[in-house]
Amino acid sequence: MRLHADRLYAVVIRFGAPGGEAEEIVQETFVRAWRAIGRFKGESQFFTWLYRIAINEAKRHMTRRAAQLERVASDDMALESIGDRAPSPQLRAEHQDLRAALERAVRALPMDYRIPLVLRDIEGLSTAQAAAVMQLREPAFKSRLHRARLAVREAMEDYLDVEDQA
Amino acid sequence: MNGGPIKRRIFMRQHRWTHARLSDYLDGELSHRDEERVEQHTRICPECSRLLATLRGTLRELMGLHDEPLPSVADGVIERLRRSW
Numbered sequence A: 001m002r003l004h005a006d007r008l009y010a011v012v013i014r015f016g017a018p019g020g021e022a023e024e025i026v027q028e029t030f031v032r033a034w035r036a037i038g039r040f041k042g043e044s045q046f047f048t049w050l051y052r053i054a055i056n057e058a059k060r061h062m063t064r065r066a067a068q069l070e071r072v073a074s075d076d077m078a079l080e081s082i083g084d085r086a087p088s089p090q091l092r093a094e095h096q097d098l099r100a101a102l103e104r105a106v107r108a109l110p111m112d113y114r115i116p117l118v119l120r121d122i123e124g125l126s127t128a129q130a131a132a133v134m135q136l137r138e139p140a141f142k143s144r145l146h147r148a149r150l151a152v153r154e155a156m157e158d159y160l161d162v163e164d165q166a
Numbered sequence B: 001m002n003g004g005p006i007k008r009r010i011f012m013r014q015h016r017w018t019h020a021r022l023s024d025y026l027d028g029e030l031s032h033r034d035e036e037r038v039e040q041h042t043r044i045c046p047e048c049s050r051l052l053a054t055l056r057g058t059l060r061e062l063m064g065l066h067d068e069p070l071p072s073v074a075d076g077v078i079e080r081l082r083r084s085w
Ligand SMILES: [Zn+2]
Pocket: B014, B015, B016, B018, B019, B041, B045, B046, B047, B048, B049
């Protein structure tokens, strides 16, 4: 339970929800999931649905409180809390910089591009699964994913150069 | 007639085609034939070759985010969920 909730919490934060709201979203998503659990045949169908509910909840929250989302500060705190909890020896400092820059680049994407990238590239869903979560046809999903990746790549170019030479 | 402009046009067509398919290439979602087409072009196009390498690096780093320590939902929230579960 704790593991599933924390996993979904990380995803919802990356979708762009500020920390406090992300907890609410996780809670609402699980409560809905519990109510509907009889409708699902397999585990994969259930998780597809769980992510979809989380996306809808996240979007609903963000529309409702669009103005507050503009306050990047709380958003920053929620995202950085992911890295902050890492046991980070000095050796990993450079890598932490890269990770922080990467999180910023992901967060800078518009929602419709950020979600495909989070689901496919961070959460590791297959193209078919992630497209199903978003209720998009695969070609439409792939085209958004490609554009999202290109944007993140561009933001990360300098960091990647350093990495490649190392 | 001069073959230059025609070659250039073919090159640019391959460039646009490849550029749009680099993600599919990295995801292993192209046919064998299309994979070869991408490889053929990236061998002679510095821009696509660099794009491919940095895109590959970006994906590797994004995958790494999955293994970052998870943030924790507050204990109270978990308690409430356990009760309703
Ligand atoms: Zn090219």
